[in-house]
Amino acid sequence: xxxxxxxxxxxxxxxxxFGFIFWTIVYPLVLVTxxxxxxxxxxxxxxxxxxxxxxxxxxxxxxxxxxxxxxxNEMTVSEARTSLSEENITxxxxxxxxxxxxxxxxxxxxxESVINQIQQTYTLGIPPENFNFDVDxxxxxxxxxxxxxxxxxxxxxxxxxxxxxxxxELISSMRPNLSTMGARFSASPFSKTKYILASSIAGLFLGLxxxxxxxxxxxxxxDSVLFNHLPATLGIxxxxxxxxxxxxxxxxxxxRVNINVKSIVPVVFIVxxxxxxxxxxxxxxxxxxxxxxxxxxxxxxxxxxxxIYRVNLMDNFDSYWxxxxxxxxxxxxxxxxxxxxxxxxxxxxx
Amino acid sequence: xxxxxxxLLHFWKFKWLILPLALIFFVIAxxxxxxxxxxxxxxxxLGITVVDASESETSAALIEYLSSKHEVEVxxxxxxxxxxxxxxLMEIHGAVIIxxxxxxxxxxxxxxxxxxxxxxxxASIQLDSEISKFLMFANAQFNAAGSLNADTLQTAxxxxxxxxxxxxxxxxxxxxxxxxxxxxxxxxxxxxxFIMLTVGxxxxxxxxxxxxxxxxSAPVSSTSSALQILGAQRIVGIFSVLIMFFGLVALYYDRLxxxxxxxxxxxxxxxxxxxxxxxxxxxxxTTNRFIVNGLANLITLGLAFLSGIFIPIxxxxxxxxxxxxxLPLYHYTQIYAASDISxxxxxxxxxxLLLYTLAFLIxxxxxxxxxxxxxx
Numbered sequence: 001x002x003x004x005x006x007x008x009x010x011x012x013x014x015x016x017x018f019g020f021i022f023w024t025i026v027y028p029l030v031l032v033t034x035x036x037x038x039x040x041x042x043x044x045x046x047x048x049x050x051x052x053x054x055x056x057x058x059x060x061x062x063x064x065x066x067x068x069x070x071x072x073n074e075m076t077v078s079e080a081r082t083s084l085s086e087e088n089i090t091x092x093x094x095x096x097x098x099x100x101x102x103x104x105x106x107x108x109x110x111x112e113s114v115i116n117q118i119q120q121t122y123t124l125g126i127p128p129e130n131f132n133f134d135v136d137x138x139x140x141x142x143x144x145x146x147x148x149x150x151x152x153x154x155x156x157x158x159x160x161x162x163x164x165x166x167x168x169e170l171i172s173s174m175r176p177n178l179s180t181m182g183a184r185f186s187a188s189p190f191s192k193t194k195y196i197l198a199s200s201i202a203g204l205f206l207g208l209x210x211x212x213x214x215x216x217x218x219x220x221x222x223d224s225v226l227f228n229h230l231p232a233t234l235g236i237x238x239x240x241x242x243x244x245x246x247x248x249x250x251x252x253x254x255x256r257v258n259i260n261v262k263s264i265v266p267v268v269f270i271v272x273x274x275x276x277x278x279x280x281x282x283x284x285x286x287x288x289x290x291x292x293x294x295x296x297x298x299x300x301x302x303x304x305x306x307x308i309y310r311v312n313l314m315d316n317f318d319s320y321w322x323x324x325x326x327x328x329x330x331x332x333x334x335x336x337x338x339x340x341x342x343x344x345x346x347x348x349x350x
Numbered sequence: 351x352x353x354x355x356x357x358l359l360h361f362w363k364f365k366w367l368i369l370p371l372a373l374i375f376f377v378i379a380x381x382x383x384x385x386x387x388x389x390x391x392x393x394x395x396l397g398i399t400v401v402d403a404s405e406s407e408t409s410a411a412l413i414e415y416l417s418s419k420h421e422v423e424v425x426x427x428x429x430x431x432x433x434x435x436x437x438x439l440m441e442i443h444g445a446v447i448i449x450x451x452x453x454x455x456x457x458x459x460x461x462x463x464x465x466x467x468x469x470x471x472x473a474s475i476q477l478d479s480e481i482s483k484f485l486m487f488a489n490a491q492f493n494a495a496g497s498l499n500a501d502t503l504q505t506a507x508x509x510x511x512x513x514x515x516x517x518x519x520x521x522x523x524x525x526x527x528x529x530x531x532x533x534x535x536x537x538x539x540x541x542x543x544f545i546m547l548t549v550g551x552x553x554x555x556x557x558x559x560x561x562x563x564x565x566x567s568a569p570v571s572s573t574s575s576a577l578q579i580l581g582a583q584r585i586v587g588i589f590s591v592l593i594m595f596f597g598l599v600a601l602y603y604d605r606l607x608x609x610x611x612x613x614x615x616x617x618x619x620x621x622x623x624x625x626x627x628x629x630x631x632x633x634x635x636t637t638n639r640f641i642v643n644g645l646a647n648l649i650t651l652g653l654a655f656l657s658g659i660f661i662p663i664x665x666x667x668x669x670x671x672x673x674x675x676x677l678p679l680y681h682y683t684q685i686y687a688a689s690d691i692s693x694x695x696x697x698x699x700x701x702x703l704l705l706y707t708l709a710f711l712i713x714x715x716x717x718x719x720x721x722x723x724x725x726x
Binding site: 069141 | 364367371374378394397431434435438439440441456459460461462463464465466467472473475476478479480481482483485486487489490491493494502503505506507509510511512513514515516543547548551636638639640641642643644646647648651652654655656660661665666667669670673
């Protein structure tokens with residue numbers, strides 16, 4: 001009973017702290033709202049048509065007219081240069097067959113590829129009757145990627161690590177050389193294990209509440225369906241919250257550092273991990289994964305983000321248990337380090 | 351000067367936070383500086399993973415053709431989930447699966463390869479069109495001669511039209527400017543986050559009632575105390591600005607042409623002053639470190655997103671675009687909005703940023719006086 005009462009008191013203490021509520025509930029909700037306001041147009045660039053200008057007597061004019069996604073208009077070079085700089089057309093085909101484009105890009109590359117194909121058909125030197133223009137040689141497996149979704153998932157992953165603050169405060173408050181409460185605590189016969197467990201359960205409850213609110217908010221207000229497998233998502237989030245507790249234990253152990261200074265470390269740490277996992281847009285994550293892939297292989301937040309993504313958008317559970325084991329592993333290792341660091345401490349004076 | 355020294359001493363405690371934070375910043379900035387434009391036309395290079403179950407002459411020719419223009423990884427095992435995941439996580443532009451019966455399918459004019467990609471994306475159309483071309487040519491060779499002539503095919507496929515960039519394309523100067531602007535955008539986020547976290551947490555401790563009561567009884571005038579605090583904060587702020595500014599110069603020391611360095615330096619100084627003023631107002635309102643940390647994150651991330659630091663403003667909806675124009679970080683970016691921007695062109699944004707700073711200072715002074723009167 002005492003144990004449950006202790007959890008209850010710890011929860012009440014946290015709920016009465018407006019700062020804590022702001023940090024764990026208000027901040028994530030506002031952040032997600034900002035994402036929804038700014039990323040609505042972030043989805044993949046749909047390519048509907050490529051507008052092209054061509055000289056009247058260009059040899060490619062008639063051939064280009066047959067291409068489904070290309071619209072060709074006759075114009076002079078000077079008109080074309082103006083249209084190109086105003087981005088009204090993607091490219092212009094000169095009388096001599098050269099192509100003029102405004103800048104490098106996918107549309108320019110596609111146009112170049114199509115014109116090359118026309119020229120190369122002549123170069124190949126095979127009579128036209130041997131070409132099967134109507135045959136579709138490709139079988140496509142259509143997928144619809146949603147880059148902005150990574151930002152929502154990494155926000156959820158970031159919040160799941162917020163238990164780091166609860167456990168960091170807990171360990172700091174238990175150190176006799178760091179707080180008056182710790183000094184009193186170490187002199188009292190109160191069970192350390194019981195206190196750590198009660199605080200961890202209270203922290204976990206608050207973390208899950210915060211995650212639950214953000215997920216509920218996203219499910220209600222976001223247009224696309226983000227959580228196709230909610231129970232599995234919650235499983236990974238519970239593991240993330242437990243990992244957050246473990247990381248907080250380690251940070252809390254830092255000796256003789258003021259709690260105000262110490263509290264910045266997890267803020268920067270978590271924002272940094274979230275940044276690498278795609279919180280600030282999918283571009284950073286893509287570059288990091290391409291150039292320095294080991295970073296996100298070690299990043300617990302990237303593991304949580306990727307697994308939520310795989311489970312919900314790809315129905316892929318391959319890495320699910322590996323990620324949970326990785327996250328729980330962080331906690332187990334941290335817990336043992338904490339136990340070793342905290343046991344049998346003696347102080348000459350406090 | 352006691353307060354001045356104590357504040358600076360407290361800042362020194364953050365040294366182990368500043369070093370890794372600055373290091374991470376510069377690594378990411380260097381990473382992004384590798385992505386640049388060009389002054390000649392270059393076809394987009396795609397990331398492609400190919401599974402070749404055929405291992406025939408024709409499939410080898412297709413892989414050779416794709417490899418000549420793109421980054422191609424060939425794998426033996428077909429793991430569809432793995433390939434779909436790579437496309438989904440945008441690690442590659444597309445995956446090409448070549449069936450074991452590939453050569454025969456090319457000969458008979460049947461669908462011969464499977465492509466996994468996001469069909470809405472321009473990269474997917476580029477990949478489709480290049481592979482279709484190869485297969486159509488190969489099929490034509492089989493139809494005409496009964497066999498594939500890989501050399502003739504490759505020769506034909508390398509016969510390309512000349513492409514000219516209208517005007518000068520992305521000149522070196524423009525590329526330098528783009529790099530400097532991206533760096534400075536991101537530097538503002540770093541600077542704001544760093545200042546708000548360090549100053550916020552330090553001052554929340556300094557403003558606690560117990561300490562303030564002692565200070566009131568100490569033989570230091572409130573003006574002298576305020577000046578010393580402000581002086582120490584400014585020194586740390588300027589130091590951070592110098593790290594960011596000379597970081598830019600060091601990172602691009604051989605590509606400084608076209609960078610509006612004076613504008614960037616002023617913009618950094620102004621955003622530092624604005625952040626300190628805003629933090630002054632926040633600290634006058636609360637000493638709760640959860641609120642201080644929460645606001646630091648929320649304001650920096652919120653401003654950075656809404657001002658187009660992380661995602662180009664053109665991709666926003668119209669309402670979000672209008673909101674952006676009222677934000678200080680947006681005006682920060684407008685101070686160095688072009689490589690050849692003049693002082694008169696950036697004067698409006700400079701004034702707006704100064705007014706924001708002044709407004710927050712006034713708000714801070716009002717709240718600070720209220721707080722002091724309630725503490726007594």
